[in-house]
Amino acid sequence: MSTIWQPELVTGQGPKYQAVVSSIRKGIDAGALKPGDKLPPVRDLAWRLSITPGTVARAYTILTDEGTLTAEVGRGTFVAPPRATPANDAPIEIDVIKHSAGVEEDPHNVSLFSPHLPCVGQDKLVRQVMAQVAKVPPSGVMHYPSRSGARPARDAVVHWLKGTPLGPLHERDVVLCHGGQNGILLILQAILEGRKPTVLIEELAYPGFRRAAELLRADVVPVPMDAEGIIPEALEAVARAHDAQVLCTSPEVHNPTCGFTPVARREAIARIARQRDFQIVEDDCYRMGVNRAPAYRMLAPGRGWYVSSIAKTITPALRFGYAIAPEGKSHVLRRSAEHGFFGLATPMTDVCAALLTHPDIDRVAEATTRAFHTYVQCAVNVLGAYDLVWRPGVPFLWLRLPVGWRAGAFCQAAEAQGVQIRSAEEFVCREARAPHAVRMAVNAGVSLKTFEAAMMRLRDLLDSPPEQLGV
Missing domain, CATH: 3.90.1150.10 (Aspartate Aminotransferase, domain 1)
Structure with a gap:
């Protein structure tokens, strides 16, 4: 290999393949590995680092999926050209x-x-x-979608949601989906358990809540509401009577009444969710300005789920949405998506990553x-x-x-x-x-x-x- 890059020995905590990934990224950042440089064959690098060839192969695959490296059949693995920013x-x-x-x-x-x-x-x-x-295409066009390859899009979602009161938010908490309705379905798949679970909705509610719950063979029970949304006393009684697992609600912009649930009412609902041990799914697809109150993900840590999309602010044509799990539950939501459709198409995640971070x-x-x-x-x-x-x-x-x-x-x-x-x-x-x-x-x-x-x-x-x- 005609480069000045020298691989680092794999030591310390964590998976060895991640250490190899980190070493190659550092080499690129430092300029020791330049676009077009060929990396060592898998077996050669494995021998140098005293690790298995499978470990090196996994590191190469991660970097190739995310567009940092390119693999050419019969020629080897190379450093990819720098990603162009949208002109x-x-x-x-x-x-x-x-x-x-x-x-x-x-x-x-x-x-x-x-x-x-x-x-x-x-x-x-x-x-x-x-x-x-x-x-x-930053993610290429010859690979299955991968979590590492979609990271720029998840980072873009976190950037897009800056200022939204969701509590601590990391890209690992975000799962990309085919619009808001798909996000609701993924969340319910991650939450619901048992033969006949119960889902609570507002007595006037977005029909997609009911359709997703019925698709998963859940019972749907409406909760009485007033001008400020769900009535806490009614919620407590219904949740107790039906042993509910989840409440679906739209507190920021209620669909269809245009209503808003103030923070005191939300706090009461979050308190009942803790007492009756059910989750809260918040649909925020219709909000177009700043939040007027904290999201349930902040008010009810560990049980507040959030879903939205770009359909009402940019375009519905791309069918790009995002579901956000509570801290510590992102792995369940990821499994729901990965087992369902592997991931969004890589050109779509590339487009949306660039779109959500565009200066205009x-x-x-x-x-x-x-x-x-x-x-x-x-x-x-x-x-x-x-x-x-x-x-x-x-x-x-x-x-x-x-x-x-x-x-x-x-x-x-x-x-x-x-x-x-x-x-x-x-x-x-x-x-x-x-x-x-x-x-x-x-x-x-x-x-x-x-x-x-x-x-x-x-x-x-x-x-x-x-x-x-x-x-």
């Missing part, structure tokens, strides 16, 4: 809301089923990052929030005379219907007018009674003029309830 080929336009190029907008059919993000520059940013990764990403996220608020304010201006619940930056609104309207009938009438919205019935358990209310997601993928016209059609319906459903 900012042109300034990203911020605060300019654009709409899908080449797609003709239909002003008479507007879906408000799920939030549609405004285009404020993230489309160009994603394309730039994807093009850069395609040129020089915070401005894009802030512009997305501002654009959503513009649409929310439009809805409030049109529908504000009715019982409407909303929050700045939250990409949906909750409308309690006036006397004369039932949720199902109102949704059918709205659809006949070209506006698709969700009934409260979609957010309750099957046997429960639903309030006469609807959720309207913000569709910022259509022009503000088209969105306003849809709101006005809804207002016309609210102004004229069907006579047969009178008081």
Whole structure:
């Protein structure tokens, strides 16, 4: 080998293969190993270090998977070229809301089923990052996903969550997943035990909680709530009666009511979780600004799980999410993911690692929030005379219907007018009674003029309830 690098003897605590990995990394950092340098054959290096060839081979595999080394069949193992950082080929336009190029907008059919993000520059940013990764994939394109190879993406998630009150957070606590719903399923797989476990949810709750629990053959039990979320006294009674293993909740931005659970209420819920010995899964996918209260992972150490994604802040197209285990339980969550799908595709983790650390990403996220608020304010201006619940930056609104309207009938009438919205019935358990209310997601993928016209059609319906459903 024509380099000045001399391998270090493997001594001290810890696995020997990790010592070999560390020695090679130090050689690269010190410049003794340069891009393109060939490393010794496995057996040669093993003989020099007085260790087994399998130990050296494992170290080479780890470094190859993470992109530090490259392996060429018939030639050997080499130091990989330095990872290129995404080039900012042109300034990203911020605060300019654009709409899908080449797609003709239909002003008479507007879906408000799920939030549609405004285009404020993230489309160009994603394309730039994807093009850069395609040129020089940091993780390569010939290996199965590996935990070491995905570390840059987990580090990027920790960076992205800076300032979020989650308690002590390390990249090893993060498990990457295919969006927030996949994260919820992974967490429940890691938690639930026994033949027929019980999962608690809010009486009005994100349907994905119920679907994930039912997929795992768990019983789902709703817990009464008020304007501040779950009622602690009701939670204690339900948890005791059903021997619950987990509570699923959305305390920061409640879906569908836009509610918020204050810190005193959260502390009471965390205290009941300790007393009744159940876990808490927090879905934070809809929060777009700073936290208003600590997450359950901080308030209930050892039993608070957290899940979120980039679907509401950057783009839902990448299906990139992250589940975070309590301290000391990350190995259980990792096993759930690795046994299920091995790991996210390596090009995807490369793209998301670069995206979440890009210098423009915070401005894009802030512009997305501002654009959503513009649409929310439009809805409030049109529908504000009715019982409407909303929050700045939250990409949906909750409308309690006036006397004369039932949720199902109102949704059918709205659809006949070209506006698709969700009934409260979609957010309750099957046997429960639903309030006469609807959720309207913000569709910022259509022009503000088209969105306003849809709101006005809804207002016309609210102004004229069907006579047969009178008081």
